[in-house]
Amino acid sequence: MTGVRSPLVRGGLTLVFGVLTGNAIGLARVALTAYLLGTHSPADALAVGMGPIDTLNSVLINSVVFAFVPMLTAREGPGRAALLHQLSRYFFAISGAVGAAVILGAPALMRLLAPGLDPEYFDSAVVILRVLALSTPAACAGAVQWALLYTERRFAPTAFYQAALNASTIVCALALWRVAGVYAFAIGYTAGAWLQLAIVWYAARRNLAPAAADSGATWRELFAKPAFFVIYAVGIGANIVFTRAWSTNAGPGMAAALDYCMRGVGVPLALLVNPISNSLLPEIARRNVHDALRLIDRTLGLAALAAVAGCAFALVFREPAIRIAFERGSFTAESTLMVAAVFLGFGPSLIGWSLLEITARALFAMNRPWPPVVTAAIPAIVNVVLTSLLPRSPEWLGAGSSIGLLAGFATLFAILHTARKGWSSERALDPAHE
Numbered sequence: 001m002t003g004v005r006s007p008l009v010r011g012g013l014t015l016v017f018g019v020l021t022g023n024a025i026g027l028a029r030v031a032l033t034a035y036l037l038g039t040h041s042p043a044d045a046l047a048v049g050m051g052p053i054d055t056l057n058s059v060l061i062n063s064v065v066f067a068f069v070p071m072l073t074a075r076e077g078p079g080r081a082a083l084l085h086q087l088s089r090y091f092f093a094i095s096g097a098v099g100a101a102v103i104l105g106a107p108a109l110m111r112l113l114a115p116g117l118d119p120e121y122f123d124s125a126v127v128i129l130r131v132l133a134l135s136t137p138a139a140c141a142g143a144v145q146w147a148l149l150y151t152e153r154r155f156a157p158t159a160f161y162q163a164a165l166n167a168s169t170i171v172c173a174l175a176l177w178r179v180a181g182v183y184a185f186a187i188g189y190t191a192g193a194w195l196q197l198a199i200v201w202y203a204a205r206r207n208l209a210p211a212a213a214d215s216g217a218t219w220r221e222l223f224a225k226p227a228f229f230v231i232y233a234v235g236i237g238a239n240i241v242f243t244r245a246w247s248t249n250a251g252p253g254m255a256a257a258l259d260y261c262m263r264g265v266g267v268p269l270a271l272l273v274n275p276i277s278n279s280l281l282p283e284i285a286r287r288n289v290h291d292a293l294r295l296i297d298r299t300l301g302l303a304a305l306a307a308v309a310g311c312a313f314a315l316v317f318r319e320p321a322i323r324i325a326f327e328r329g330s331f332t333a334e335s336t337l338m339v340a341a342v343f344l345g346f347g348p349s350l351i352g353w354s355l356l357e358i359t360a361r362a363l364f365a366m367n368r369p370w371p372p373v374v375t376a377a378i379p380a381i382v383n384v385v386l387t388s389l390l391p392r393s394p395e396w397l398g399a400g401s402s403i404g405l406l407a408g409f410a411t412l413f414a415i416l417h418t419a420r421k422g423w424s425s426e427r428a429l430d431p432a433h434e
Contacts, residue, residue, distance in 0.1 A: 018159020038330030043256035049128030095140030116248035168192030228369035235376025346398025352405030379404035
């Protein structure tokens, strides 16, 4: 019972339930996508349009959350409320500008992100990218509210972000398919992002104290803190962006096959990373360095066992699982074989990706941003080198990504254990100190 009363355990259980719910609905969303689009060129257009926005939104959300939970933790009452209002204004404006830039530059971006896409579906991919870019301001503004809710250990309103996205996507896809076609998926995703913003906005402000006249935070402090995580997240995201772009050169349907594999990896990845790192964040911010490092080690050990076991199970049963889950409608037996082949190389990315994310987020919570930032480019560099050398076949399509992520984690883990003696000599963490 003592473990259940622990804030870390309660927070983790809440987030696990939310992630399970979101991914259960997400599986239904992917099954619907497979039924309607299969592994044909329209599915490629959806994958290359939605994938980059998913990555962009994830970068913004995680950058805001991991930059400002410690800063909000260090304040109370009116000071915390003033900082929340300040962050909300700044980052809604910034993310709005980013979304507008994506909308204006969508054709050029699509040529870069999907060089091998069937020209007949290029314009469709551009429209999808533009519709999805409207979700970016909602995702970033919502992340500011998440940071406050995490600070107060109120995980329930944030736990169902993926559930809102996926449920909205399913509803819109079913309701608008006959009139909007593949664009219905993009409309539903964007509507879900704004729905989640409304939920967390209400939850964050329901018991918020009156704001002080000044938060005490300078604009330089507010923009410098997330900059480190942005650099890290962009580096990690580049690994997947490159793999997706390369897949468009491997033939029709390959980008869609990779996207289905990413959903298969994304479910266990979310179950491992989000509950652990998000509930770990406020706990690390309140502990001294020695206790924080011990907590990180125990967490990584458990996560490694889960990741290896989950990956092995998925590789052994990948083909029957894909057949049972997706083989109907436009998703044929040939689609099953294609996705199973791609998963053979991409599936092991779960191991390195989950361990790298947990370690990096823990170090950001400890105000040690440089090790994650330095190692962030390793997965993409290794991926580019290996992928250019490996055969251009489905089985090898994601191998460079898997090996690159494992190399990134190994490097970061080595840095962590090399530097820990010096860190442990410090008396305590200072959440407000850069």
